[in-house]
Amino acid sequence: MDVELLDAPEVSKRLKRLIDKHDEIHVAVAWGYNGPVADRLLQNAHKFSSVTIGISFCQTDPNLIERLVGTKNAFIADGGSATFHPKLHYFRSGDNAEAIVGSSNFNVGGLGKNWEACIHLKGHVDSPVFKQVRACLETYRPLRRSVTAAMAKSYRLQFDAAKALRKPKNPVMPSEAAAWRQFTSPLVEMEWDTYLSAVRSSRYHELDKRLGLLRTCQRLFATVGSFAELSANEWKAIAGVIGEAQKRASGLDDHDWGWFGSMKGMGDFANRIAEQDGWLTRAVDSIPRHGDVTCAQYERFCGYFLRAFERSHRTGGVPTATRLLAMKRPDTFVCVSKPNKAGLAQALAFSPSTLDLENYWERVVEPVRASTWYNIDRPTGEEAEIWDGRVAMLDAIYYSPD
Structure with missing residues (x-):
């Protein structure tokens, strides 16, 4: 088993490579954006086994949701009163599996400007950790909702309304x-x-x-x-x-x-x-x-x-x-x-x-x-x-x- 620690920019680079490389793509993330890594992901939509994106607090880009409308095995997570908050990317080709697990969300911060820490795992598909990853992904099955045009339209309206709400600032630090x-x-x-x-x-x-x-x-x-x-x-x-x-x-x-x-x-x-x-x-x-x-x-x-x-x-x-x-x-x-x-x-x-x-x-x-x-x-x-x-x-x- 190969294990490597990645920062946010490296996560972005590695995801693009793994999306292109593997036959199966599994994603479960709290929030998503509509940037270059999303473009690469959508170009490989025929490989989707399960791509599940959360929309809690209207943090996901509505443009990404609209692009997922009608895409097979692409879902919005309905976590109910709980926040859907994983950051899990799993890839498989035959007996080979890789995963990136950590703090990075599928958004601008998580894939670029934020201070993040993620683990890249690479090994045999039957390794215990990959069995755990697949089991974890399976627990999200009841939360998955297919992305419809009506859902995308409704989400955009709510996203636009949420933008007008006051959001807390970061706490002031001594350097300021x-x-x-x-x-x-x-x-x-x-x-x-x-x-x-x-x-x-x-x-x-x-x-x-x-x-x-x-x-x-x-x-x-x-x-x-x-x-x-x-x-x-x-x-x-x-x-x-x-x-x-x-x-x-x-x-x-x-x-x-x-x-x-x-x-x-x-x-x-x-x-x-x-x-x-x-x-x-x-x-x-x-x-x-x-x-x-x-x-x-x-x-x-x-x-x-x-x-x-x-x-x-x-x-x-x-x-x-x-x-x-x-x-x-x-x-x-x-x-x-x-x-x-x-x-x-x-x-x-x-x-x-x-x-x-x-x-x-x-x-x-x-x-x-x-x-x-x-x-x-x-x-x-x-x-x-x-x-x-x-x-x-x-x-x-x-x-x-x-």
Whole structure:
């Protein structure tokens, strides 16, 4: 028995040779791609004994699935609630057998750019290890589903839909110096009890009044299907630009609407709010009231938000945009304005002078979402209300008027 250890590029080369060389081809892999090795495989489709490819998490290229439609002994694996996850290639010609078994999937990474480790086995077909390989392949028989045109069409639709979903990034490593400082900052590592104590002991503004303001904003958003349906004064309150007379006239004088970032000095922004600008409506409506907020939704918000200022002398920026975001989703966004910017920048290890809408998600939202205090289960009582607004409430910790 010959045994050799292969890396990913060598697996790619070896598979091409074995596909051409042998009379029988058996493949069982978690995911597949539509590249050069796939081309070689399809050129030898008449040799297929069983080629079974998984489609869990929509990781397999739909173009490959379409090429397999109607191919004899080509299958999609239906693993049910379990993930079909083998990486097994077996070849046979008469008494000679070879197999490549290891970490490499039948995709771009597994056959090229990834760090992989696979064993190439070569020997007599009746060797114990090859009997085990054939027995293993046989266990997959109940999972095999023939590849039909209807299945390929349905898979492509689901694949395209899955592409829009947020996928986790790789974890930050020490070599990524700036990001590493953010993801190991005291704020990110802060426990819930410490966070709670800091919020409750804020030197500025009373906790119950802060929560009351957030509660009113959530009630306003809950009563309408679109930001456009709120009154002009309700827009001004949410945006932090409402005046005293306007508060009294519209029954909104229960709160100091300057908390979480007063925007009264932002003239162009105040004008767009007073006009109930349609682009601002689109921006705010881009952010869902419930559930996960994705980076794509944030980027859509920013695109619409900036369109509102195309004819203005000054462009809306981080303070005005994040004020709207924090009032719509206080569990996801914090309004970054002059009084809290230095504190937040220090807590999240970024330079305050470089923060803009383009990097706000990366520098603020992503490290906050990784924080210990952010990821606890929702508590009960008053703590539950704080938890619901826990990101916006960072203003209570880092606000400093000096």
